[in-house]
């Protein structure tokens with residue numbers, strides 16, 4: 509478990525995302541189950557995992573997989589901090605029930621059940637479901653039915669027109685208080701209900717609708733897959749962000765710069781480990797996607813981040829980019845100090861930053877300069893770092 513998840517979990521497993529990915533994808537066809545096909549450079553399953561992993565109100569993520577898919581799962585989940593996957597069953601409903609059973613010992617308050625086959629999940633869809641769970645036992649994203657609905661006869665003729673008033677198309681993630689949905693799924697075992705709201709409805713409890721999103725469509729057929737692929741065929745959008753950070757020098761025998769411990773005659777003072785380099789890089793990434801700054805995501809007033817290793821912050825910033833379906837193109841960092849000398853540590857810093865973000869080292873540049881003994885960096889009172897990040901978002 510990383511420090512990031514540890515931090516999230518200190519308040520208990522309040523809200524868990526359960527992603528069902530044990531289906532075979534027969535309607536799409538092909539060699540691989542659809543959730544492991546590549547979309548925008550990463551497996552379809554990974555898209556929603558990245559979004560849940562980056563959501564501040566999701567404490568943990570568990571995936572339900574087919575036992576044959578373990579190697580595919582490992583590849584799709586690489587670098588993400590998730591609970592151990594569990595095996596699913598023959599039908600979606602079985603997979604959800606087995607996933608819920610696996611969570612019982614963790615006693616979460618709420619669970620958000622999501623189809624791996626809905627890769628374009630966004631934070632705001634999740635937010636609306638979570639908000640509705642404050643006052644309801646169940647909430648699902650849905651869209652009003654816009655087309656006229658026909659009932660067909662066996663020969664393909666129209667047998668009638670169905671009144672569409674009050675009809676909604678159900679999406680996921682479907683959110684529930686854990687106890688009621690666990691009991692409802694046990695009671696409904698063996699039936700073939702197509703969503704989890706129907707399972708809770710069967711117990712007489714109310715499930716409310718929250719606004720879904722057209723983009724949050726399920727990939728069911730080959731045509732759906734091609735439509736999803738077209739989202740990534742545009743030129744994309746290049747974004748650039750800038751970050752700057754300073755920490756004062758203080759007593760100590762080392763500094764941490766770019767995630768690397770460097771022996772020194774002084775330390776750096778800060779709420780976290782005072783790693784100016786990773787802070788500037790994280791802010792540059794946040795800036796590129798207009799996601800605020802490090803203080804917004806990790807307030808210095810929050811005791812959880814006291815002494816925290818700053819790779820938590822950088823990984824979070826990278827996770828937000830991934831949750832948008834984007835990727836980091838390159839990072840450029842400049843450290844400003846007289847001492848310690850950065851040159852001997854440059855390669856280690858490049859390697860560590862690349863490792864934290866899952867990038868190749870060729871996308872990370874680390875430079876250093878003195879300020880010619882001028883100013884606070886020149887007098888050795890503090891260290892400064894500047895960074896730029898280039899990010900590619902889907903067009």
Ligand SMILES: Nc1ccn([C@@H]2O[C@H](COP(=O)(O)OP(=O)(O)OP(=O)(O)O)[C@@H](O)[C@H]2O)c(=O)n1
Pocket residue numbers: 528529530531532533534535536543572596597598599600601603604622623624625626726727728
């Ligand atoms: N036994 C099953 C069946 C489905 N699912 C999951 O439930 C979601 C929605 O199901 P669907 O789109 O019907 O997927 P498949 O069952 O894989 O599709 P098909 O019916 O075409 O085989 C998918 O993420 C799928 O992996 C599951 O976990 N276990």
Ligand SMILES: C[C@](O)(CO)[C@H](O)COP(=O)(O)O
Pocket residue numbers: 600623677678679680702703704726
């Ligand atoms: C749960 C669901 O995504 C709601 O729309 C949908 O019912 C699952 O698809 P399936 O084809 O019924 O498994």
